Amino acid sequence: MKHDKKQEFKSSGVLTLLGLVGFSATIIASPWNQSTQDVQTKAALQKAEVVGYQVVQIYREATKVSSAPKVSSGGRLPASVAPVSDSLDSLRETGTMGTDPWGQPYHYRVLPNAERSSNIRIVVWSSGPNSKVESKELENEDQKIVGQPSFGGDDVGVVLSMSQN
Template identity: 55%
Template sequence: MKNEQIQEVRSSGMLLIMGLVGLSLAIVATPWNRQFQDSRVEVALQKAEIVGYQVVQIYREASKSSLPDDKKSRVPASISSSDSAFPADLRSTGTMGTDPWGAPFRYRILSADKSGNVRILVWSTGPNQKAETADLDNEEAVIAGQPSYAGDDIGVLLSMTHN
């Protein structure tokens, strides 16, 4: 009889053990999950920079004039050689590549002048894949400096010479 009493498992003891196991898992899992998310954010920022450089390279190739500089050549009268450096039909917004969460990076060329300086904004919509920062896609909205990202959106603002 005494052996049966010793081996008896009480529900209160089992609840205490399960609570301790759950608490220890929460303590261990929270920093691990945060570290995992932080590493994805770092990868997203690094990839955003790479995408930015790629977009500028593509923009540079697309903006190269195919018109000869020879003044005797035949070109439409509406196009001057100074206008051909940055054609108006190049898109200043778009998507390219994928972020760590599987959504495409978005980009917006903020400014490109004839001296070769290009400012470009590249951002990710983050884990929830919803654009929460207003006016990033809006080509009419002026973005002077680094935007304040809302929600879980992240991105980089790059400024480079595109020559």
């Protein structure tokens, strides 16, 4: 007669099995999680461009109003034309506009024009999933940005250069 071995259910076997299942799930879920973050980052970059174009359009409209012909003393301007002093002075060179995929506002900054051309240079960025600005150049509004800004950490953004006309 053959002796049948009784199979025992040991806790070490269960822990090994759970470890293998957890490891397999981590390997499978990691690319999926990364692709979700990539999709959000791409969406943030695309929307940053749109926000940049909107800010540039605001500046274009303001320069058109400011270049309107001045009326001699005693004359009147149409109601739709703002006085020259109010149009460009009230525009901020830095600010926020819209929201990124993580629910935080996009930041923008109009860069000084070193070449004295008629182009507007603007940088638009998102602070990313952690909602902290990690780009040292962009953190301080008083600091001058020379050249192309570098985005640090998980910050994403674009630099646009467009004609004012």
